[in-house]
Amino acid sequence: MPDTAPMPPNLAPVLAQIDSALPSALNRLLDLLRIPSISTDPAYASECHKAAEWLVNDLISLGFDAAVRPTQGHPMVVATGGNGGPHLLFYGHYDVQPVDPLDLWHRGPFDPAIEETAKGRVIRGRGSSDDKGQLMTFLEALRAWRAVHGTLPCRLTIFLEGEEESGSPSLIPFMQENAAELGADLALICDTGLFQSRSPAIVTMLRGLMGEEVTITGPNKDLHSGMYGGLAINPIRVLTRILAGLHDETGRVTLKGFYDGVGDLPEEIAAQWQALAFDHGAFLGDVGLSVPAGEQSATPLQMIWSRPTAEVNGIWGGYTGDGFKTVLPSKASAKVSFRLVGQQDPAAVREAFRAYVRAALPADCSAEFHAHGASPAGHMSVAHPAFEAARSALAEEWGLPAAYVGCGGSIPIAGYFKTYLGMDAMLVGFAKDDDAIHSPNEKYDVESFHKGIRSWARLLAKLV
Amino acid sequence: MPDTAPMPPNLAPVLAQIDSALPSALNRLLDLLRIPSISTDPAYASECHKAAEWLVNDLISLGFDAAVRPTQGHPMVVATGGNGGPHLLFYGHYDVQPVDPLDLWHRGPFDPAIEETAKGRVIRGRGSSDDKGQLMTFLEALRAWRAVHGTLPCRLTIFLEGEEESGSPSLIPFMQENAAELGADLALICDTGLFQSRSPAIVTMLRGLMGEEVTITGPNKDLHSGMYGGLAINPIRVLTRILAGLHDETGRVTLKGFYDGVGDLPEEIAAQWQALAFDHGAFLGDVGLSVPAGEQSATPLQMIWSRPTAEVNGIWGGYTGDGFKTVLPSKASAKVSFRLVGQQDPAAVREAFRAYVRAALPADCSAEFHAHGASPAGHMSVAHPAFEAARSALAEEWGLPAAYVGCGGSIPIAGYFKTYLGMDAMLVGFAKDDDAIHSPNEKYDVESFHKGIRSWARLLAKLV
Numbered sequence: 001m002p003d004t005a006p007m008p009p010n011l012a013p014v015l016a017q018i019d020s021a022l023p024s025a026l027n028r029l030l031d032l033l034r035i036p037s038i039s040t041d042p043a044y045a046s047e048c049h050k051a052a053e054w055l056v057n058d059l060i061s062l063g064f065d066a067a068v069r070p071t072q073g074h075p076m077v078v079a080t081g082g083n084g085g086p087h088l089l090f091y092g093h094y095d096v097q098p099v100d101p102l103d104l105w106h107r108g109p110f111d112p113a114i115e116e117t118a119k120g121r122v123i124r125g126r127g128s129s130d131d132k133g134q135l136m137t138f139l140e141a142l143r144a145w146r147a148v149h150g151t152l153p154c155r156l157t158i159f160l161e162g163e164e165e166s167g168s169p170s171l172i173p174f175m176q177e178n179a180a181e182l183g184a185d186l187a188l189i190c191d192t193g194l195f196q197s198r199s200p201a202i203v204t205m206l207r208g209l210m211g212e213e214v215t216i217t218g219p220n221k222d223l224h225s226g227m228y229g230g231l232a233i234n235p236i237r238v239l240t241r242i243l244a245g246l247h248d249e250t251g252r253v254t255l256k257g258f259y260d261g262v263g264d265l266p267e268e269i270a271a272q273w274q275a276l277a278f279d280h281g282a283f284l285g286d287v288g289l290s291v292p293a294g295e296q297s298a299t300p301l302q303m304i305w306s307r308p309t310a311e312v313n314g315i316w317g318g319y320t321g322d323g324f325k326t327v328l329p330s331k332a333s334a335k336v337s338f339r340l341v342g343q344q345d346p347a348a349v350r351e352a353f354r355a356y357v358r359a360a361l362p363a364d365c366s367a368e369f370h371a372h373g374a375s376p377a378g379h380m381s382v383a384h385p386a387f388e389a390a391r392s393a394l395a396e397e398w399g400l401p402a403a404y405v406g407c408g409g410s411i412p413i414a415g416y417f418k419t420y421l422g423m424d425a426m427l428v429g430f431a432k433d434d435d436a437i438h439s440p441n442e443k444y445d446v447e448s449f450h451k452g453i454r455s456w457a458r459l460l461a462k463l464v
Numbered sequence: 465m466p467d468t469a470p471m472p473p474n475l476a477p478v479l480a481q482i483d484s485a486l487p488s489a490l491n492r493l494l495d496l497l498r499i500p501s502i503s504t505d506p507a508y509a510s511e512c513h514k515a516a517e518w519l520v521n522d523l524i525s526l527g528f529d530a531a532v533r534p535t536q537g538h539p540m541v542v543a544t545g546g547n548g549g550p551h552l553l554f555y556g557h558y559d560v561q562p563v564d565p566l567d568l569w570h571r572g573p574f575d576p577a578i579e580e581t582a583k584g585r586v587i588r589g590r591g592s593s594d595d596k597g598q599l600m601t602f603l604e605a606l607r608a609w610r611a612v613h614g615t616l617p618c619r620l621t622i623f624l625e626g627e628e629e630s631g632s633p634s635l636i637p638f639m640q641e642n643a644a645e646l647g648a649d650l651a652l653i654c655d656t657g658l659f660q661s662r663s664p665a666i667v668t669m670l671r672g673l674m675g676e677e678v679t680i681t682g683p684n685k686d687l688h689s690g691m692y693g694g695l696a697i698n699p700i701r702v703l704t705r706i707l708a709g710l711h712d713e714t715g716r717v718t719l720k721g722f723y724d725g726v727g728d729l730p731e732e733i734a735a736q737w738q739a740l741a742f743d744h745g746a747f748l749g750d751v752g753l754s755v756p757a758g759e760q761s762a763t764p765l766q767m768i769w770s771r772p773t774a775e776v777n778g779i780w781g782g783y784t785g786d787g788f789k790t791v792l793p794s795k796a797s798a799k800v801s802f803r804l805v806g807q808q809d810p811a812a813v814r815e816a817f818r819a820y821v822r823a824a825l826p827a828d829c830s831a832e833f834h835a836h837g838a839s840p841a842g843h844m845s846v847a848h849p850a851f852e853a854a855r856s857a858l859a860e861e862w863g864l865p866a867a868y869v870g871c872g873g874s875i876p877i878a879g880y881f882k883t884y885l886g887m888d889a890m891l892v893g894f895a896k897d898d899d900a901i902h903s904p905n906e907k908y909d910v911e912s913f914h915k916g917i918r919s920w921a922r923l924l925a926k927l928v
Contacts, residue, residue, distance in 0.1 A: 167787075207690065211788045220752030224902075226671065226873025229775045229803050230767040232748065233757035236776040236798075237711065244708035247701065284696065284828075288684030291827040293697035303694040311693045312700040313791050314782035319799060323631075324675045324836040326801055326873075327777050334700075335783060337790055339693050363755040364748075372788040409690025409790075438688070 007396075010149065011461040017144040018453050025140045025453065026114060026123065026446070028058070032094075032132050033112035033125040039074055039095035040166040048074040048162045051094045055160055062142050063152055069178075071170035074162030078181065085154030085464040086386065089184035089423070091413060092135025092191065093164035096127035097438045104440035114446065119434075122443040130437035133444035134190040134429055135160065137452035144457060153460040157184050161413075164191075168412070175420040186384050187417045192429035194448070195276060195405050196283070200394035200455065202387065203427035204380040205269070205305060205406040206414060208340030210349050211313075211372030214357055215333040216242070218365050223328040233364055235332040236317045242360045243334060246310045251295040253310045253338075255352040261343030265306050269404070273301050276403055286433065305406025309339040335372070339408060346374030378415045381424050386463055390428060393458035397451055430455070471860075474613065475925035481608040482917050489604045489917065490578060490587065490910070492522070496558075496596050497576035497589040503538055503559035504630040512538040512626045515558045519624055526606050527616055533642075535634035538626030542645065549618030549928040550850065553648035553887070555877060556599025556655065557628035560591035561902045568904035578910065583898075586907040594901035597908035598654040598893055599624060601916035608921060617924040621648050625877075628655075632876070639884045650848050651881045656893035658912070659740060659869050660747070664858030664919065666851065667891035668844040669733070669769060669870035670878060672804035674813050675777075675836030678821055679797040680706070682829050687792040697828055699796040700781045706824045707798060710774045715759040717774045717802075719816040725807035729770050733868070737765050740867055750897065769870025773803040799836070803872060810838030842879045845888045850927060854892060857922035861915055894919070 018025075037051035038044040052068045052075045059066035059079040066079035074095060099109040107113065112125025123133060138158075145153050159182060163170055175182060195201040218235035219228070248254050265273075280300035284290055294303035317332030319325035338349050350371065357367050382388075382404065394402035407427070414425040430452035436442045482489075501515035502508040516532045516539045523530035523543040530543030538559060563573040571577065576589025587597060602622075609617050623646060627634055639646060659665040682699035683692070712718050729737075744764035748754055758767035767773075781796030783789035802813050814835065821831050846852075846868065858866035871891070878889040894916035900906045 209690070209790065211790075213788075218753065221903075223751060224873060225773075225775045225777060225801060226673070226803065226871070228751070228768065229872060230758040230762075230771055230773040231744065231756050231764055232751065232753055233755075234775055236779050237707070240704040240707040240776065240779070243701070243704040280695065287687060287692070287696065289682065289696055289828045291697075292695050293826070293828075294694040298694075300695055304692065307694055309689075309694040311689045311698055311790075311792060312704065312782065313689060313789060313793075314784045315700050315704070315796065316780045316784040318776065318778035320778045320780040320797075324677075324799060324801070325777060326673065326675075326775075328775060329777075332779065333784075335788060337689060337788070339690065362757070364753045364757075407690070408693060409688060439685075 008461045011458060013148045014144050014457045014461065015454055017147050018140065018450070018457060021144060021147070022450055025136070026449070029123060029128070029133055029136050029449070030112045032136065033127055034110055036110045037095050037127070037162065038098050039163050040098060045074065048095055052077050052160070052162055055094055058139060059158055062139065062146060064158065066158070069174070071174055073170045076162065076170070076174055077158065077160035078178070079158040080156070082152030082154050082156045086186065087155040087157070087184040089157040089159055089182065089187045090138050091159050091161070091187055091189045092138070093131045093161040094135070095162045095165050096130070096132070097165050099126050099440070101440065106441060109442070121446040123446060123449060124441065124443045126442055128442055129431045129435035129444040130442065131164065131191050133449055134431065134452065137430065137449060138188070138190055138456050140453040141456035141460065144453070145460060153464045157182060171413070172416060172420060175416060179421055183421050184423060186386050187423050187425040189411070189414060189425050189427045190429050191411060192407060192427045193431035193433065195403055196279065197432035197434065199276070199400045200398040200402040201405040202390055202402060203407045204382055204404045206378035206411055207305070207308070207408050208344065208346060208375045208377040209337055209410040210340060210346040210374040211335065211337045212350060212353055213333065213335050213370040213372060215331055215368045216361070216365055217331050217368070219328065219330050222330050225326040225328040228328050232328055233362060234328050235365060236329060238362060238365050239315070239317065239332040239334060242357055243312055243315070243336070245360065250297070251293065253308065255310070255349065255356050257352050258308065258349060260348070261345060262308060263342040265302065272404060273305070276301065276405070283433070304408040306341050308341050308344060311337050311339070313337050341377045344377065346376055350374065375410055375412050375415060378411070380414065380426065384424055384426070386426060386459070389462040390426060390459050393462055394428070394455055397455045397458055428455070472925045475922060477612045478608050478921045478925065479918055481611050482604065482914070482921060485608060485611070486914055489600070490913070493587060493592070493597055493600050493913070494576045496600065497587070497591055498574055500574045501559050501591070501626065502562050503627050504562060509538065512559055516541050516624070516626055519558055522603060523622060526603065526610060528622065530622070533638070535638055537634045540626065540634070540638055541622065541624035542642070543622040544620070546616030546618050546620045550650065551619040551621070551648040553621040553623055553646065553651045554602050555623050555625070555651055555653045556602070557595045557625040558599070559626045559629050560596070561594070561629050563590050563904070565904065570905060573906070585910040587910060587913060588905065588907045590906050592906055593895045593899035593908040594906065595628065595655050597913055598895065598916065601894065601913060602652070602654055602920050604917040605920035605924065608917070609924060617928045621646060635877070636880060636884065639880060643885055647885050648887060650850050651887050651889040653875070653877060653889050653891045654893050655875065656871060656891045657895035657897065659867055660743060661896035661898065663740070663864045664862045664866040665869040666854060666866060667871045668846055668868045670842035670875055671769070671772070671872050672808065672810060672839045672841040673801060673874040674804060674810040674838040675799065675801045676814060676817055677797065677799050677834040677836060679795055679832045680825070680829055681795050681832070683792065683794050686794050689790040689792040692792050696792055697826060698792050699829060700793060702826060702829050703779070703781065703796040703798060706821055707776055707779070707800070709824065714761070715757065717772065719774070719813065719820050721816050722772065722813060724812070725809060726772060727806040729766065736868055737769070740765065740869070768872040770805050772805050772808060775801050775803070777801050805841045808841065810840055814838065839874055839876055839879060842875070844878065844890070848888055848890070850923070851890060853926040854890060854923050857926055858892070858919055861919045861922055892919070
């Protein structure tokens with residue numbers, strides 16, 4: 001644990017207030033979790049609106065000037081308040097994933113409750129971790145601050161989205177139209193997790209993502225595999241051969257020029273990651289695996305944080321129902337994605353993939369491609385003084401060093417803040433690996449919620 | 465065209481009767497086609513029964529002792545009649561395929577009609593070719609014979625099934641329970657086609673079929689491809705590599721011992737097939753292809769008739785809906801089938817496939833297998849004198865030599881007759897490649913129907 005500064009005098013009563021008010025904070029979160037704000041399903045549009053209104057009312061109670069802001073899709077929540085200090089923007093999202101398969105939930109996904117488990121108390125319900133529980137950590141920290149000090153700690157903009165789980169179609173237009181209003185010194189994003197479910201972490205490196213859908217067509221209609229089998233080309237055979245060729249025997253991606261711009265991990269970051277002592281055995285063991293399956297030359301942490309990938313996310317063709325049908329299908333399809341790092345150019349990788357597929361097509365076969373979006377890797381600047389303040393605050397709260405870590409996933413909002421508002425972002429979150437986000441029985445540890453609130457209070461005390 | 469015998473005196477009036485009665489024969493077929501006897505859908509069970517009753521009534525009108533015979537599923541129709549000559553069993557099936565997608569039909573599938581087309585008159589409707597139209601060719605030949613001669617031409621058993629399109633679950637038990645009643649000198653099966661839609665053909669070689677379903681499991685649940693991608697093994701990647709390895713660069717199947725028992729094509733058959741002058745360009749061109757995709761050392765006709773295959777009939781895994789989901793799935797599956805020839809042992813091929821998959825599994829992955837049935841290749845004896853009689857009769861009717869041909873598909877009934885009743889079978893049919901059986905807008909050429917009836921009359925005249 002690093003040396004830590006003495007506690008600032010403005011903080012102790014705030015932490016005490018957070019501790020004593022935890023039961024009411026949990027009740028407020030349960031209220032919010034009862035609103036089924038599933039953004040991807042149009043049937044829940046009014047519930048999304050209701051969640052936005054709930055948050056606006058809560059923000060008004062905290063002294064914000066807050067409003068539900070319409071978009072083409074689900075509304076945004078924008079609130080401004082406070083004075084002095086750094087101008088911070090806080091981002092979270094109030095929409096949640098669908099709940100299927102419902103029969104795997106042991107309680108109603110929108111009937112949340114505090115449950116005692118072998119690993120401690122958890123808040124059970126859809127959105128408890130992703131992202132309602134996480135976003136409420138910041139609002140509860142502000143509530144405690146205000147209860148103690150009578151004001152918000154500094155100038156603040158709260159920006160809450162309702163389409164994060166459905167592709168954020170309104171996000172960029174809204175940011176462009178409201179750039180002046182949304183601009184701040186730094187964005188805080190609370191949608192990430194603890195490292196190894198234990199150590200506080202600030203994500204400074206995000207992989208990019210390029211998605212492609214490819215459909216191989218052979219015969220112009222489905223054929224009987226008895227009549228034609230052996231003579232007619234089978235597009236599933238073509239597709240499997242193409243996909244099998246995406247990796248060589250050492251796990252490297254074979255696309256021409258794929259590694260252009262990947263670069264080596266800076267020594268300083270490599271050293272930090274080494275110090276994290278990532279227990280890949282435990283990480284893989286949790287999901288029934290044991291052996292790192294990526295590039296043989298990479299460490300396990302590099303495989304998920306700093307090395308690019310090629311992954312088949314979906315494949316289909318022919319007859320996939322019960323029983324058997326001796327069809328020789330006309331088409332076979334796959335959804336393929338590439339996680340990108342360093343300076344890899346998503347457009348160049350897309351073209352390399354398409355060129356590879358086209359070159360691998362046998363006679364009579366054609367390929368159609370459908371682009372599914374592309375974002376380059378993200379590298380957060382840690383120049384703003386809030387970063388070192390956050391490391392200290394997090395270490396003090398969690399009793400473990402706070403690391404700058406990578407994230408194998410893509411969180412486009414961080415890049416959008418830079419691109420559209422010229423603003424750096426700091427990603428801090430308190431989720432654990434077993435929170436089951438996007439899955440049945442999603443939960444958020446009461447510890448994550450409680451210490452998360454306290455973490456923000458500690459950070460704010462350092463910044464104001 | 466081969467030399468043909470002079471027309472027997474008992475035949476000319478029968479052919480004349482067939483020609484003059486064609487309109488009423490067509491009307492009878494249209495009646496039968498109006499009954500939606502879809503066997504795979506339980507909602508149509510009473511319609512299957514209705515079709516069976518229709519046929520029983522028609523057979524009674526021909527002088528048969530006929531009955532609807534219950535089974536656990538849809539009923540059989542069994543009829544006996546006639547005396548003298550060879551004892552022939554005729555097999556057909558009165559059930560039909562489902563009609564989806566209904567919107568691709570240009571008229572109701574069970575609102576049949578005679579249509580004029582650029583290629584001649586056709587009978588349009590579900591079952592017109594497969595198999596109601598084909599089975600009625602035999603019954604209409606008997607009707608004309610009886611109209612002229614007052615009796616059936618020889619001792620006959622008619623055996624019509626109602627579950628051919630749904631896996632024939634009742635067939636073997638019924639044959640076993642009624643073996644004495646169903647035994648005859650030779651079975652005639654009318655469920656095949658003309659060679660190249662033009663030449664009369666008798667199928668003497670059928671490929672066998674072995675079906676397997678394999679599921680590869682990697683992680684014990686679906687994972688986020690950002691969080692785990694690059695470190696966790698993706699079962700789709702494993703499956704595609706396994707399936708891609710089923711063929712070598714020359715198109716040969718790589719399974720160990722796969723070609724045991726395949727053997728070379730007998731010279732006599734090879735010569736017959738050579739004489740058929742198969743136009744593989746036209747055959748492939750009809751389905752949008754041009755290049756034979758099988759073993760480089762085989763001729764196109766061998767590829768579909770006498771060479772074994774490995775074919776992926778279905779594949780699925782991960783996210784296959786609209787849009788994109790960055791899932792790294794737990795499982796990936798495929799349905800794989802092998803067409804078998806010669807003395808290939810289906811059980812041995814199944815074991816070779818499973819051994820190959822198991823040997824190809826990387827660390828942490830497992831494979832589950834599900835067997836989908838197996839039948840060896842079939843080779844029809846042509847020893848019964850009816851075979852050469854049929855070749856002559858068919859050549860005389862169609863004006864082209866009648867060939868002994870192969871069939872790439874599997875028609876298990878032929879093997880069942882041999883196995884359970886000790887009876888050889890002769891497969892003769894008049895379908896054309898463009899009949900669209902199992903597809904929307906199924907049709908049967910009036911020419912197939914008319915000349916089919918005449919073909920049976922010619923054969924019967926030679927046998928009695």
